[in-house]
Amino acid sequence: MTLLTQPFLSAVALGKTFVLHGQGGLRIEVMRDLSLSLRPGECLVLTGRSGIGKSTLLKMLHGNYRITDGGLQLHFDDGPLDLAGLPSHAWHVLRRDVIGYVSQFLRVVPRVSAEEVVMEPLLARGADAVEARGRAQALLARLNLPERLWSLPPGTFSGGEQQRVNIARGFIGEHPLLLLDEPTASLDAANREVVVQLILEAKAHGTALLGIFHDEGVRDRVADRLLSLDRHMKASMTAATDPNPGESFR
């Protein structure tokens, strides 16, 4: 595989401050002056102590948290796209087509079966339902989820079973950029190995991955580079007057 010289993702002097409007505009600065670049086919792993801002960075990249300072860009063949200030419909398209995300916890929707949860990202792009179901089942089988569970809503599944549904949903879309927030946290050794193989295959196909892995064995197998946030993040709390009471706390 050829690695492009142009980064697919770049961040320059990125910053994040939460403003707690319910608490008199209390400002919590969790990130300052973070720069990074990520190329297709590369896996960059975020490290740093608990609460330093690793998940916050992934949530900024997925449009869940607003970017408060600095620049964050995706680079496409026809030029860069600035993510700061993107309207919500543009985020919708990016999440559907470009940025995949495996969060720590599955968002369970009542009466939606495990295989429907997994195939949904393909259906959202207009894929054929039979083909999407087949791919969902193949991924669930590969992740050793018992077949009797495929047609059941995952609300009552164990933590590890829910995590595997989440992983299958994250990988099925084959997004060019994949964000992984501790995808192996609740898994046994055999299923951790399946996830490692899925990540290595995604890299070989040119997927750029940004991940958090507390399991050092997994981290060592998948990471091309580590980025320690300890040097870039400054969790501090400043009592301040709320400059814009109408804004969301994010």
Ligand SMILES: Nc1ncnc2c1ncn2[C@@H]1O[C@H](COP(=O)(O)OP(=O)(O)OP(=O)(O)O)[C@@H](O)[C@H]1O
């Ligand atoms: N929505 C929010 N509002 C206010 N503060 C928040 C919000 N989300 C995160 N934080 C704060 O930002 C800091 C970073 O949290 P984050 O979850 O990113 O840390 P982390 O490095 O992923 O931690 P861990 O390794 O424990 O999962 C924490 O102090 C957290 O309390």
